Amino acid sequence: MKLAALKAATPVTPLLELSLRGLGEARILIKDERAHASGSLKHRLAMSLFEQALQKDWLTPGSPVIEASSGSTAVSEAWLARRLGLEFIAVVPRGTAFFKQQAIRGEGGRVVEIEDPARLCQHAQALADDSGGHFINQFRLAATAGDWRSDGAGDWASDTSLPGECLAQIAARELPELQAVFLGAGTGGSAASFARHLRHKRHLHQGSHLHQGSHLHHGSHRARVIGVDPEHSVYHACWQHHRAHGARTTRLPVPQAANPIEGIGRPCVLEAFDPAHFDDYRRIADARSQAAALWLAEHAGLEVGPSTGTAFAGLLERLALRRARGESLAGSWLLLACDHAERYATTLGNPAWRAAQQSRLAPQRAWIEAFAD
Numbered sequence: 113m114k115l116a117a118l119k120a121a122t123p124v125t126p127l128l129e130l131s132l133r134g135l136g137e138a139r140i141l142i143k144d145e146r147a148h149a150s151g152s153l154k155h156r157l158a159m160s161l162f163e164q165a166l167q168k169d170w171l172t173p174g175s176p177v178i179e180a181s182s183g184s185t186a187v188s189e190a191w192l193a194r195r196l197g198l199e200f201i202a203v204v205p206r207g208t209a210f211f212k213q214q215a216i217r218g219e220g221g222r223v224v225e226i227e228d229p230a231r232l233c234q235h236a237q238a239l240a241d242d243s244g245g246h247f248i249n250q251f252r253l254a255a256t257a258g259d260w261r262s263d264g265a266g267d268w269a270s271d272t273s274l275p276g277e278c279l280a281q282i283a284a285r286e287l288p289e290l291q292a293v294f295l296g297a298g299t300g301g302s303a304a305s306f307a308r309h310l311r312h313k314r315h316l317h318q319g320s321h322l323h324q325g326s327h328l329h330h331g332s333h334r335a336r337v338i339g340v341d342p343e344h345s346v347y348h349a350c351w352q353h354h355r356a357h358g359a360r361t362t363r364l365p366v367p368q369a370a371n372p373i374e375g376i377g378r379p380c381v382l383e384a385f386d387p388a389h390f391d392d393y394r395r396i397a398d399a400r401s402q403a404a405a406l407w408l409a410e411h412a413g414l415e416v417g418p419s420t421g422t423a424f425a426g427l428l429e430r431l432a433l434r435r436a437r438g439e440s441l442a443g444s445w446l447l448l449a450c451d452h453a454e455r456y457a458t459t460l461g462n463p464a465w466r467a468a469q470q471s472r473l474a475p476q477r478a479w480i481e482a483f484a485d
Contacts, residue, residue: 115162115196122149122159123147125147126143127281127282128143134483137443138445139444140427140447141444142449143278144414146416146451146452151184151187152450154189155188155191160257161250162193162196162248165248171246175199175244176240177200177248178200178201178239178245178246179200179201179236179247179250182374182375183208183216184450184455185250186200186204186223187212187215190215190216199222200216200221201221201222201223202221206225211458236249237249250299251383252383254384255300255301255386273305273309274302274305274306275306275310279313288442288443289333290445291445292338292391293446294447295337297385298376298378298419303389314333314334337391338391338426338427340376340422340423340425341377342401343367344371344379344398345378346367347377347381347393350381351387360381360387362380364381372402373418374417374419375417375450399469399475401418402469402476403473405420406460406466407477415452415453416451416452417451417452418456424447426447427445
């Protein structure tokens with residue numbers, strides 16, 4: 113099967129380490145998901161969604177596959193659809209980065225822009241109904257399509273899920289125990305994968321001794337899943353409601369401003385997002401997210417998109433808070449490099465845009481640079 117061959121050829125993505133003298137014993141790790149053939153973290157999700165659709169016989173030869181997306185998922189799905197010989201249509205919010213749209217079209221996909229980002233799924237479903245195609249629906253299925261247990265069933269060397277791959281790399285390099293992973297949520301699928309995987313591993317290994325040299329678990333420790341959210345998103349408020357009331361809600365005010373941090377954050381709570389998967393949640397100022405992405409490019413050689421900047425800023429805020437409380441920073445702290453800055457060439461990658469934003473971003477850049485001293 114073509115899909116099985118493509119999945120088998122997917123390489124292990126690099127685990128990088130960032131040195132920040134101001135954070136003492138903290139080991140800052142970055143899983144570089146830009147290394148995938150389609151250029152982003154969403155490569156894994158696309159594989160899982162298409163695999164699920166094929167297993168359930170949802171795809172019809174000659175009929176289009178349709179997705180609602182702010183860009184990167186659609187890029188990866190267009191890449192995959194082309195190699196499977198399937199027509200692909202992406203429904204995206206108007207204003208989605210030009211180079212993301214160009215990448216979708218470059219893989220033979222078609223792009224349909226709509227004005228209201230809160231109606232992406234309704235528009236995609238209507239298009240599927242009219243064309244006889246299949247709406248693959250990452251926003252409903254992302255949390256369940258991914259492989260969070262891994263094929264290894266407890267064997268670290270054969271973990272093939274994203275969290276399993278990360279933990280195996282940490283163990284192989286004898287890095288300190290993982291303390292937390294910082295994730296922005298678009299669908300919430302990556303967070304669901306990490307949360308379920310980490311709880312599953314804790315359950316498997318409670319009361320047991322791991323093989324010599326493993327640094328993954330000690331006793332009842334479980335790494336925490338920390339959510340990071342842009343300013344104009346409802347997910348942070350959804351998490352707060354869950355924490356206060358023990359229940360998930362979708363009845364939240366819709367943000368009036370557009371979200372410039374593409375890929376994460378939503379104006380409404382989507383079906384795949386479950387606040388219970390997050391141990392904590394932080395709302396990050398957009399200027400801080402953008403400054404963090406630019407800092408990673410200029411000081412660490414990592415050309416990343418704004419959602420990676422949000423995760424990096426969230427990690428720094430968390431460690432700054434621990435330092436202020438006199439708590440230890442020892443251990444490994446993980447974030448994902450989700451996609452490449454070249455997809456944002458009209459903003460982060462544009463010298464004119466950076467010059468125009470200098471006064472807004474300068475205080476945030478100074479705040480970040482303090483961690484490097």
